[in-house]
Amino acid sequence: MAELRGVSLGQNLQAIVSELESCKTIYGYRQRDIFTGDPDHDFSVDFHDKRAFTQLGPASGPHTQLTQNIILAFLGGGRIFELKTVQILDELDIGRPCIEAPNIGFNIEWSQELKLQASYDEYVKAWVILKIIEDMELLGVPKGDPFYDFVFDISIGYDLKGVSSPIMVEWVKKLMNAEEAIRQMLSELPEPFARYRDFKVDPHISSSATLSTFHGCPKEEVEGIVKFLIEEHGLHVIVKCNPTQLGYDWVNKTLLQDLGYSHLRLDKHAFEGDLSFEDALPLMKRLEEFGDQHGKNVGAKYTNTLIVNHEKSVMTNIEPGVPDKVMYLSGRPLHVIAMNGMHNMRTAMGSHFHISFSAGIDKENFTEAAACYLRPITTCTDLLQKGGYARMPQYLKNLGKAMDEVGARNMAEFLRTKAGDNSLSLEEAGHINAQSIVPALVENTRYHNNQNSDMPKFIDSHLELWDCLTCNICLPVCPNAATFNIPIGKQNIPKTDFVYKDGGFSPISGDVINLKKKSQIAILADFCNECGNCDTFCPEQGGPYAEKPNFFFNRESYKTDSKWDGFYFDSPHSMTGRIQGAEHSLQYSESEEQFTYMDPKGRFTLDSEGALIEGEAAAGLADGAVVDMNSFYVMKILMLGLASAPASYTNRFLLETS
Numbered sequence: 001m002a003e004l005r006g007v008s009l010g011q012n013l014q015a016i017v018s019e020l021e022s023c024k025t026i027y028g029y030r031q032r033d034i035f036t037g038d039p040d041h042d043f044s045v046d047f048h049d050k051r052a053f054t055q056l057g058p059a060s061g062p063h064t065q066l067t068q069n070i071i072l073a074f075l076g077g078g079r080i081f082e083l084k085t086v087q088i089l090d091e092l093d094i095g096r097p098c099i100e101a102p103n104i105g106f107n108i109e110w111s112q113e114l115k116l117q118a119s120y121d122e123y124v125k126a127w128v129i130l131k132i133i134e135d136m137e138l139l140g141v142p143k144g145d146p147f148y149d150f151v152f153d154i155s156i157g158y159d160l161k162g163v164s165s166p167i168m169v170e171w172v173k174k175l176m177n178a179e180e181a182i183r184q185m186l187s188e189l190p191e192p193f194a195r196y197r198d199f200k201v202d203p204h205i206s207s208s209a210t211l212s213t214f215h216g217c218p219k220e221e222v223e224g225i226v227k228f229l230i231e232e233h234g235l236h237v238i239v240k241c242n243p244t245q246l247g248y249d250w251v252n253k254t255l256l257q258d259l260g261y262s263h264l265r266l267d268k269h270a271f272e273g274d275l276s277f278e279d280a281l282p283l284m285k286r287l288e289e290f291g292d293q294h295g296k297n298v299g300a301k302y303t304n305t306l307i308v309n310h311e312k313s314v315m316t317n318i319e320p321g322v323p324d325k326v327m328y329l330s331g332r333p334l335h336v337i338a339m340n341g342m343h344n345m346r347t348a349m350g351s352h353f354h355i356s357f358s359a360g361i362d363k364e365n366f367t368e369a370a371a372c373y374l375r376p377i378t379t380c381t382d383l384l385q386k387g388g389y390a391r392m393p394q395y396l397k398n399l400g401k402a403m404d405e406v407g408a409r410n411m412a413e414f415l416r417t418k419a420g421d422n423s424l425s426l427e428e429a430g431h432i433n434a435q436s437i438v439p440a441l442v443e444n445t446r447y448h449n450n451q452n453s454d455m456p457k458f459i460d461s462h463l464e465l466w467d468c469l470t471c472n473i474c475l476p477v478c479p480n481a482a483t484f485n486i487p488i489g490k491q492n493i494p495k496t497d498f499v500y501k502d503g504g505f506s507p508i509s510g511d512v513i514n515l516k517k518k519s520q521i522a523i524l525a526d527f528c529n530e531c532g533n534c535d536t537f538c539p540e541q542g543g544p545y546a547e548k549p550n551f552f553f554n555r556e557s558y559k560t561d562s563k564w565d566g567f568y569f570d571s572p573h574s575m576t577g578r579i580q581g582a583e584h585s586l587q588y589s590e591s592e593e594q595f596t597y598m599d600p601k602g603r604f605t606l607d608s609e610g611a612l613i614e615g616e617a618a619a620g621l622a623d624g625a626v627v628d629m630n631s632f633y634v635m636k637i638l639m640l641g642l643a644s645a646p647a648s649y650t651n652r653f654l655l656e657t658s
């Protein structure tokens with residue numbers, strides 16, 4: 001597996017500013033799709049001790065791991081970010097692909113794939129970048145506007161020993177007050193951002209955590225972990241509940257019979273190992289009381305994903321010791337289960353009980369969840385579908401329309417008008433609204449298997465290095481903005497190979513390289529964790545991440561991931577590449593208009609048309625050997641294509657980081 005790597009604060013800022021100016025995009029997200037607020041509606045909510053401009057956000061998962069994930073979700077209108085779960089074990093071996101969400105979602109990925117320090121750096125960078133975006137008024141919204149009210153929520157797992165370990169304790173403390181890291185990052189900003197080296201940034205990145213009670217979290221340790229987080233750190237804590245809390249019989253009937261997902265199988269053991277509702281209820285009461293005594297909020301989140309057995313999935317392994325074809329279900333069916341879990345718990349705990357929500361949220365049901373006063377409402381599976389992060393603004397547009405229908409301008413008016421009683425607290429109104437929303441869900445056919453079994457369209461064609469349908473679907477479905485296109489242009493390039501004879505090279509005609517499409521798809525290898533989502537949606541066979549050119553940010557990552565083919569740049573005119581395991585390099589001299597190309601068979605100086613100026617054979621090259629120059633043309637096309645492309649984030653990261 002290729003390792004995920006982020007880029008520095010300065011590189012991110014330079015990329016954001018220059019790309020917005022020259023391409024009208026940020027990490028490929030179009031400026032015209034950016035959520036810039038809604039003057040007619042106030043979506044803001046309280047979350048613990050903070051205010052957030054919207055209750056929407058990306059769920060802890062593939063959309064909150066790297067800096068650019070968080071910025072992209074902000075552009076979509078997200079304001080409460082559930083950071084990807086961190087835990088003491090930061091060298092996980094996760095099977096690949098790890099996500100399969102053609103309609104409903106399945107995955108086998110769980111906590112952070114980065115090392116703890118790298119996760120920390122990504123979250124701090126994202127925090128600082130959002131503050132600088134505000135200060136620069138880059139999105140056209142004046143600084144100080146509530147538009148910039150956003151919250152970072154730590155997600156943490158999975159047992160007391162890990163959570164209370166010195167390394168995790170220090171990690172949390174450093175995120176609750178990141179003064180030193182922020183100062184260090186700002187001090188290293190490059191010249192265009194020198195004015196921000198002394199920028200004052202609120203260092204208190206997070207004051208709340210969501211505890212994941214999954215992946216082997218012992219149910220008897222939940223209480224101790226929550227108390228530890230409150231006592232040791234002074235955090236507000238949300239306990240993330242599992243769908244198993246609704247009981248095997250109910251979930252089995254609802255999922256397989258009522259919703260029709262009869263091809264899935266539940267794992268009875270998973271239900272026995274998790275907290276039952278009967279255990280969770282008194283636990284929540286005790287924890288709420290404990291929180292009250294310490295001046296901290298305790299709430300519950302609905303829900304984690306659901307362990308299922310899915311024989312038809314492409315994913316074959318999960319955690320050590322867990323059988324193949326066992327994976328985590330998300331998306332629409334989980335929405336029905338989680339909403340019922342949420343309502344059961346709130347009814348038992350009382351309307352006041354804080355509930356956050358994430359399960360199958362999309363533009364159609366976000367408004368209903370908002371009417372139930374759930375905070376935050378986070379999304380994941382829907383963002384893996386076509387359009388990616390740009391699907392989020394429609395959630396808020398639909399909420400605005402629903403507010404108009406009842407004559408509401410803010411969330412308080414919306415909640416109370418929907419509940420039909422202006423004297424209710426927001427919590428009471430949300431609870432009353434849920435009483436009509438939740439029971440209707442299981443009958444709603446949009447959650448049923450027969451409305452969620454269409455697969456993305458495929459054609460009988462296998463991806464190759466060059467050309468494809470160029471549908472660009474693979475770009476926004478990548479959570480990490482790892483896929484991009486290079487506007488190389490249509491080209492017909494006659495290839496000249498060489499034959500080595502009598503100590504010299506003679507040209508021989510090769511094939512013609514025929515690029516029929518205006519642009520070519522490529523991958524930023526350091527942002528790609530081979531999750532497989534681009535493969536799921538690519539109409540052609542093979543998977544963009546596996547078939548298209550991979551680019552590393554620098555020599556170090558190129559060397560580390562040495563089993564993968566790919567390229568890196570030392571400078572815009574000097575690149576090295578591994579092609580079918582063999583190393584090649586290419587330099588271009590602008591003053592001499594010459595290329596210098598090295599491959600295992602020799603060193604060649606060529607003019608800009610590819611005609612040989614000078615050739616030097618590698619030691620031992622046999623008389624009569626043919627030098628196939630395909631790799632030279634591949635590298636030349638990519639080098640010139642990237643150099644001529646506008647200043648997108650990809651060019652910044654590839655050509656200016658070496």
Ligand code: SF4
Nearest residue numbers: 478528530531532534
């Ligand atoms: S390029 Fe494809 S496989 Fe890689 S992270 Fe993006 S979606 Fe996943």
Ligand code: SF4
Nearest residue numbers: 468469471472474538
């Ligand atoms: S690689 Fe696949 S998804 Fe991406 S543009 Fe080409 S055909 Fe479309």
